[in-house]
Amino acid sequence: MALQDEAPPQAILFLVLFVAFLALLHLATKQSAARRSKQQQTAAGDGDTHARLPPSPPGLPVIGHLHLVGFLPHVSLRRLDASYGRDGLMLVRLGSVPTLVVSSPRAAEAVMRTHDHLLASRPPSTSAHALLNGTLDVAFAAYGEHWRQAKKLLTTHLLTVKKVQSYRAGREEEVRLAMAKVRGAAAAGQAVDMSELLYAFTTDVMCRAVSGRFFKVDGRTELFRELLDATAALIGGFNAEDYFPWLLRVGLFRRTIFTKADKVRKRWDELLDRVIDDHEGRLVQQQEPDFIEILLSHHQDYGLTRNHLKAMLIDIFFGGTDTSYIVLEFVMAELLRNPHVMSILQAEIRNGVPSRQQMVTEHDLAGLPYLKAVINETLRLHPPAPLLAPHFSMTDVLIDGYMVPAKIPILVNAWALGRDKSVWDDAEEFKPKRFLATTGNDDATINFKGNDFEFLPFGAGRRMCPGMNFSISTLEIMVANLMYHFNWYMPVGTGCVDMTEVFSLTVHLKNKLILVPQIHTVE
Numbered sequence: 001m002a003l004q005d006e007a008p009p010q011a012i013l014f015l016v017l018f019v020a021f022l023a024l025l026h027l028a029t030k031q032s033a034a035r036r037s038k039q040q041q042t043a044a045g046d047g048d049t050h051a052r053l054p055p056s057p058p059g060l061p062v063i064g065h066l067h068l069v070g071f072l073p074h075v076s077l078r079r080l081d082a083s084y085g086r087d088g089l090m091l092v093r094l095g096s097v098p099t100l101v102v103s104s105p106r107a108a109e110a111v112m113r114t115h116d117h118l119l120a121s122r123p124p125s126t127s128a129h130a131l132l133n134g135t136l137d138v139a140f141a142a143y144g145e146h147w148r149q150a151k152k153l154l155t156t157h158l159l160t161v162k163k164v165q166s167y168r169a170g171r172e173e174e175v176r177l178a179m180a181k182v183r184g185a186a187a188a189g190q191a192v193d194m195s196e197l198l199y200a201f202t203t204d205v206m207c208r209a210v211s212g213r214f215f216k217v218d219g220r221t222e223l224f225r226e227l228l229d230a231t232a233a234l235i236g237g238f239n240a241e242d243y244f245p246w247l248l249r250v251g252l253f254r255r256t257i258f259t260k261a262d263k264v265r266k267r268w269d270e271l272l273d274r275v276i277d278d279h280e281g282r283l284v285q286q287q288e289p290d291f292i293e294i295l296l297s298h299h300q301d302y303g304l305t306r307n308h309l310k311a312m313l314i315d316i317f318f319g320g321t322d323t324s325y326i327v328l329e330f331v332m333a334e335l336l337r338n339p340h341v342m343s344i345l346q347a348e349i350r351n352g353v354p355s356r357q358q359m360v361t362e363h364d365l366a367g368l369p370y371l372k373a374v375i376n377e378t379l380r381l382h383p384p385a386p387l388l389a390p391h392f393s394m395t396d397v398l399i400d401g402y403m404v405p406a407k408i409p410i411l412v413n414a415w416a417l418g419r420d421k422s423v424w425d426d427a428e429e430f431k432p433k434r435f436l437a438t439t440g441n442d443d444a445t446i447n448f449k450g451n452d453f454e455f456l457p458f459g460a461g462r463r464m465c466p467g468m469n470f471s472i473s474t475l476e477i478m479v480a481n482l483m484y485h486f487n488w489y490m491p492v493g494t495g496c497v498d499m500t501e502v503f504s505l506t507v508h509l510k511n512k513l514i515l516v517p518q519i520h521t522v523e
């Protein structure tokens with residue numbers, strides 16, 4: 001396993017020094033100790049005298065357990081849970097913020113099904129708040145009426161199975177363009193920067209679905225990409241104030257965060273206003289309405305304003321592009337590492353799709369079970385959001401005799417669930433056939449739709465990802481065509497695939513994936 005999780009992140013080291021430097025340290029320690037003791041009293045005094053907090057590793061003053069969380073938090077949190085957790089529950093203190101970590105399918109079910117109605121909020125995030133006009137979006141919004149209406153709009157009008165099918169022509173066109181690029185490289189005997197190719201593909205698919213024919217106007221796609229990077233840097237990175245909220249009382253610190261977020265928000269505003277204006281000028285001119293047309297024709301029924309729509313569009317771009325690109329990259333990396341799996345997959349696709357076809361179409365996908373198994377297996381081992389998006393408790397909740405206090409973040413370690421040895425045979429191995437019904441194993445019935453708590457790449461319960469169908473359609477059609485048209489090799493002299501990962505909000509490969517394609521001539 002090429003995961004690197006030995007040294008603590010530089011950001012944390014820097015923070016430790018920074019925090020030590022501040023004379024406020026003593027005050028902060030006293031405050032957080034007082035808050036903790038209050039929470040413990042609340043827990044003990046909740047009518048159940050046996051209720052206790054979930055177990056914790058030994059921590060340090062001020063930074064709590066931050067020093068134990070390495071470059072890859074999902075990896076360190078699983079290791080900590082193995083030593084200190086009970087029944088998949090563990091309480092850690094990240095800076096001054098007590099945080100529940102969930103690492104077993106049973107505990108995940110308690111959080112995301114049994115008590116979902118009490119634990120389905122999101123922790124406040126200053127950067128997201130500043131960027132999204134006070135979290136007018138879906139993903140960062142607190143549980144409540146606004147979130148409910150906005151999510152309903154997405155799930156009933158934008159991302160239904162039927163709607164996702166209606167974006168098919170755009171997806172297939174983008175696949176065709178990507179295949180032409182690869183064919184060009186193969187004909188010239190050149191290697192392909194797959195990271196770049198796959199990222200461009202997923203952003204273009206998303207841009208096309210969101211703004212239809214307007215997406216290539218005035219270099220808008222490039223601008224979308226730039227803004228996605230700026231947004232990721234803002235809300236995906238290590239934000240000190242999320243762990244030391246008292247820092248926000250320091251005026252300069254607070255102003256810096258807001259100024260940074262404001263800059264990015266203004267650029268998003270400019271771009272999205274232009275795209276929305278274009279649509280308002282010629283509403284429903286296209287054969288299949290795009291996301292913006294749909295949002296514009298329904299938002300008033302849900303009490304949502306233009307600012308809400310813009311925040312929701314940022315969500316869709318941010319939540320929908322990086323994630324799908326990451327899965328595609330890991331699929332290709334795993335197939336290169338497991339050539340026998342690639343051969344089986346290519347045989348399935350090449351035998352199953354009529355040879356006169358220029359490409360695999362969405363119509364062909366239903367007859368390709370091994371393709372679906374490969375994508376499942378990739379999502380099991382490499383969920384792009386390994387800790388999902390943090391949930392947040394709205395009230396005290398008792399789980400398995402442990403008190404989960406109100407107003408704390410909850411991290412569900414989906415990465416650990418997918419590799420739980422008590423649930424999965426050969427848990428660390430890439431074995432897609434485990435998902436095939438024909439092999440007669442129990443895993444074949446497991447799917448990612450939020451009912452199997454050992455496999456939660458899209459989360460579960462009220463906060464589950466609404467973009468699941470959209471992303472699966474994008475992934476399947478791209479992988480099928482990459483495998484149908486080409487054989488794939490590592491460049492000469494590069495050895496095996498570098499699986500080193502980097503964590504921000506999502507986890508992706510640290511280094512670019514460069515591969516050599518060879519055209520497969522269809523007989």
Ligand code: HEM
Pocket residue numbers: 138139140151159315316319320321323324327383384385388389390391457458459460462463464465466467468470471472
């Ligand atoms: C492989 C692709 C994707 C993966 C693995 C993924 C994964 C996730 C996860 C883990 C969550 C958080 C669930 C939770 O908190 O329990 C989430 C939320 C969300 N996703 Fe996705 N996602 C993907 C694609 C998409 C796409 C394509 C869209 C939009 C078109 C999208 C839109 C959203 C939104 C709006 C939320 C927030 C839901 C809420 O807070 O209620 N995602 N996604």
